[in-house]
Amino acid sequence: MHIPDGILPAQVCIGGYAVTGLATWYSLRHINRKKDPTADIPKASLLTAAFFIASSIHIPIPPASVHLVLNGLLGTVLGYYAFPAILIGLVFQAIILGHGGLTTLGVNAAMMGIPALVAYHIFQLRDRFGRRLNDRWFVGIFSFLAGAVGLGLAAIVFFILVITTIPSGFDVDVERAAIIGLSLAHIPLMLIEGTFTALLALFLLRVKPALLNIKSEG
Amino acid sequence: MKLALDEYAHINSPIHRWETRSKLIGLITLIFAFAFVKTLHLLPAMLLVTALLYVASRLPLSFLLMRLRYPGYFLLGVVLLLPFLSGETVVWQWGALTLRQEGILATILITCRFLSIVTIGFILIGTTPILKLINAMRSLGLPPLLADMMLLSYRYLFEIANDLATMQQGMRLRGFRSQSRKGLFIPNGQELRRLASLTGTLLVRSYEQSERVYKAMKLRGYGAHSQPLLQSTAAFHLRWEREAGSVIALLLMLLVASGFVIAEVV
Numbered sequence: 367m368h369i370p371d372g373i374l375p376a377q378v379c380i381g382g383y384a385v386t387g388l389a390t391w392y393s394l395r396h397i398n399r400k401k402d403p404t405a406d407i408p409k410a411s412l413l414t415a416a417f418f419i420a421s422s423i424h425i426p427i428p429p430a431s432v433h434l435v436l437n438g439l440l441g442t443v444l445g446y447y448a449f450p451a452i453l454i455g456l457v458f459q460a461i462i463l464g465h466g467g468l469t470t471l472g473v474n475a476a477m478m479g480i481p482a483l484v485a486y487h488i489f490q491l492r493d494r495f496g497r498r499l500n501d502r503w504f505v506g507i508f509s510f511l512a513g514a515v516g517l518g519l520a521a522i523v524f525f526i527l528v529i530t531t532i533p534s535g536f537d538v539d540v541e542r543a544a545i546i547g548l549s550l551a552h553i554p555l556m557l558i559e560g561t562f563t564a565l566l567a568l569f570l571l572r573v574k575p576a577l578l579n580i581k582s583e584g
Numbered sequence: 585m586k587l588a589l590d591e592y593a594h595i596n597s598p599i600h601r602w603e604t605r606s607k608l609i610g611l612i613t614l615i616f617a618f619a620f621v622k623t624l625h626l627l628p629a630m631l632l633v634t635a636l637l638y639v640a641s642r643l644p645l646s647f648l649l650m651r652l653r654y655p656g657y658f659l660l661g662v663v664l665l666l667p668f669l670s671g672e673t674v675v676w677q678w679g680a681l682t683l684r685q686e687g688i689l690a691t692i693l694i695t696c697r698f699l700s701i702v703t704i705g706f707i708l709i710g711t712t713p714i715l716k717l718i719n720a721m722r723s724l725g726l727p728p729l730l731a732d733m734m735l736l737s738y739r740y741l742f743e744i745a746n747d748l749a750t751m752q753q754g755m756r757l758r759g760f761r762s763q764s765r766k767g768l769f770i771p772n773g774q775e776l777r778r779l780a781s782l783t784g785t786l787l788v789r790s791y792e793q794s795e796r797v798y799k800a801m802k803l804r805g806y807g808a809h810s811q812p813l814l815q816s817t818a819a820f821h822l823r824w825e826r827e828a829g830s831v832i833a834l835l836l837m838l839l840v841a842s843g844f845v846i847a848e849v850v
């Protein structure tokens with residue numbers, strides 16, 4: 367789900383940086399409104415590193431295996447820190463693994479980071495449904511949605527960008543069909559990502575609710 | 585997974601000696617100029633500039649080849665697909681398999697652009713210690729929160745990677761292994777749950793460690809005056825007499841970069 371260097375024209379790359387700059391500014395503005403913005407920096411940083419490492423865990427789907435994007439989960443756990451966290455994670459993926467790229471950093475960060483913020487808000491939505499915050503069902507359902515939507519949005523943006531910018535002789539209709547087709551093909555992956563996010567959120571709810579910003583029961 | 589970046593950051597070469605901020609600006613500008621390239625006759629020049637810079641950096645070729653292994657898969661995908669799918673002019677046909685001219689040209693363009701940009705990126709990373717790089721970005725206006733986060737996550741990357749390796753080894757020793765071969769395309773529920781617990785444990789451990797790190801940092805005065813970890817070095821000014829080489833290199837890079845953009849536009 368990373369767009370590498372060399373594929374996108376420079377205009378799109380610069381546009382991506384502009385969007386990412388805006389989203390970073392927006393996130394930082396929210397973070398700086400906190401009483402002590404530095405208090406959460408170690409937590410956000412270590413979790414950034416943990417997510418970077420965790421994204422190398424492969425989920426076996428016979429006969430192959432996929433690795434997860436985890437951007438929905440990042441959103442649910444880190445809130446507004448998710449965007450800087452994804453940006454930094456992508457920098458490291460680009461410079462350490464050569465996964466993604468430096469020119470496409472802006473595009474990739476926007477593609478995965480903005481859905482993460484959306485996922486965060488989806489997960490927060492569960493507050494609207496009754497007061498029983500710790501209800502396992504609510505946490506499960508909303509983290510599933512957060513994970514699935516986080517990946518789904520990223521996949522749609524990915525295919526739109528790649529298919530419309532790769533020089534090809536296809537006409538508009540074929541391209542549109544390809545985008546819709548490839549996005550539909552991602553629905554099973556959305557389900558897996560959602561399920562994984564839900565399982566993980568339930569695990570955290572059981573073991574360390576503070577990570578989900580939920581006060582522990584009793 | 586090889587995480588360490590600084591392996592060759594302490595060799596002596598013109599690129600290593602290049603002052604970090606001007607190197608950052610120069611090489612990033614060059615990368616973007618390369619992203620602008622669309623005409624095929626600029627490609628040899630682009631590859632030549634890249635090769636010259638790589639030779640000047642004195643990084644061993646194995647460094648580049650090792651780092652290109654992973655992105656190479658992507659390149660393979662492009663080379664295997666694009667020439668057959670994209671374009672109208674058929675060059676060669678065998679049954680349903682058709683090789684198309686536009687696709688081949690697009691493949692050449694993407695491959696060259698990709699190789700050049702990635703190589704320049706690795707020159708930048710390979711010749712600069714990461715701390716210097718973050719410091720340079722900080723003094724060029726990177727928000728302090730981002731600089732702190734980058735520094736801390738890079739610092740703990742290695743430890744968390746070790747944590748994961750230990751835990752995975754533990755799982756294997758207790759008999760966990762990917763076994764399900766029956767349900768095609770359906771992940772095994774139990775396996776998924778165990779991997780979720782593994783990831784969750786990794787997050788919880790990192791979180792708990794971060795609380796200890798935060799307390800230790802706070803004791804040393806972190807956050808007291810909302811001071812970031814890295815003080816931004818004085819404004820971006822270079823001393824001519826000491827850094828003449830760096831300034832000339834920067835100007836040269838900007839010249840080359842604008843050369844590519846102008847050649848592309850005209």
